[in-house]
Amino acid sequence: MSVTARAVSLAVAFVVVVGLGVFVALFYIGQASSLPTVNYTASGGQVNVVLQEDPGNNTSSAPNWVTYYTQDPTTKDWLHTTLFSVPASTKVNVTIYGFDGCTPLRNNYFSQVQGTIGNTVTVTQFSKNNRPLGFPQTVSLINSWADCSVGHTFAIPAMNLYVPVPSPNAQNSQNNLCSSFPCTPASGGAYALETFSFMSPAHTGTFRWQCLIPCGGGFINGNGGPMQTLGFMAGFMDVVA
């Protein structure tokens, strides 16, 4: 083989290998960015973020994975995404519908509410008929080891924001969980309604958020599946100008 032919072969092989690497990288980046981002805009210096967590989802690929849904503020539709944006330096009022049952925290330290305004959350339990079970309770701790009380967490570690999200209590969970996803208060599933507020950072940027409970059923120690996948138990909060 001539020197020219060998040089051309080497160049082609190099281009193919680099091209494959770029393709794989772009493929994964493209996958991550295919999720829609819900943009929340401020009104009166505040913004209202609405999420729900369900024991399943409406995808065909992994319907039994637990997941978060994010509500579109305009259409009120529940979007299967964990990407949302909020304005900087704004009071963010978060509402989370906890439709999923409980799973204990690995580290019960995160039963403590941290980083919210007042370091508290307000919780109301609802029956599967959408009736409130008692009055709203403002608490700073939801002990996931004391009873069946916590389903997941909403945590933004870079902001030191750690919020345990309650589940329908043990009795209320028995055969009462929503089974059609995304769930709605009127769809017949018991749920816990949690509200809290925090201040978004003054600077723009992307903040990852996650669940700290290993809730990936079917995976070793619950660490896989939805725990490792954007759009389920992992997401980003974009802070925009």
Place this chain on the structure above:
Amino acid sequence: MATTDTPATAGTPAEPRHGLRMFLIWFILALAADLVIWFVWYPHIPPGRMSNSAMHQQFDITVLALSAAPVIIAVILYFVYAIVVWRVRPGDDSDGAPIYGNTKVQASWIVGTTLIVLWLFVFGTVELVVPHGAGAGEGPSPIWTPAGLTSAIWTPGGNKVLQVQVIGQQWTWTYRYPQFGGMESTELMLPVNTEVTFHVTSLDVIHSFWAYQLGVKADANPQVDNVAFTTPQALGSFVVRCSELCGIWHGAMFNYGLVEPQTAFQSWASGVQAKEQSDGVLAALPPFALTYDPTVIPQLGKTLTTVIGITGAPGYFYGPANPVQP
């Protein structure tokens, strides 16, 4: 066709003393390089001098550089010298001189490399022993332990070792302080000029606790107490990273620590302890232990999978075979 070299005859210029030449050039270059390393590079070599571990690591890297530079220079110098001095001149088709071995060179090589290896062995061992493991995890039963006294409480100026448990989980670090009621925090605060014993463990997969500026690095394994020592010597912040690939957000698993004056640390730790006591956090935490079995609720003394009442959906801890790994 190659020919054999012709022996030098009377009248041929005497061969210069190549060995002496190379030695002199090497000596000057090596001395210059080591002076630059010692006076210019040494103060800036990471991880800095924030702790005794970091300081020793900085010193170790410098000494290794000081040792390696003359060797590297010798190799490159010989290479360049040979190319310049012994290169084939245009029109010279003769063979090189036949060489059948050189006892002096061989002996010098064996003695030199032996001395270098022995020096590195002795130096490395001393530098592991003196700073008590050099900031690395020594496992649950450390061989080299600091001389400071352990105590159930820690107070400023008390010359007691501060115990800090480092707990890794996907994807965050928390820290427990057994001498402050077992309080836990997401912030790693340390008092200056205090011997610190880190007990590093994990609640799920393998992580690695890397307090960069402190020069501390220890794997965080579930069910294992990996012990590392250091003494912070300067005030300021440092970064804590996970250095073991541990999942989707391994790269984001970092936070910052702070070395404070001893009295400020005491104030902070006592304040957190009091708050966690009043908020019920301490009661919710498991009793302090060197490792934790996350499938067990210590307060109830029962395995999570069998606790009555923990029956949500799924309502129990997912074990290693639940149901199968896909």
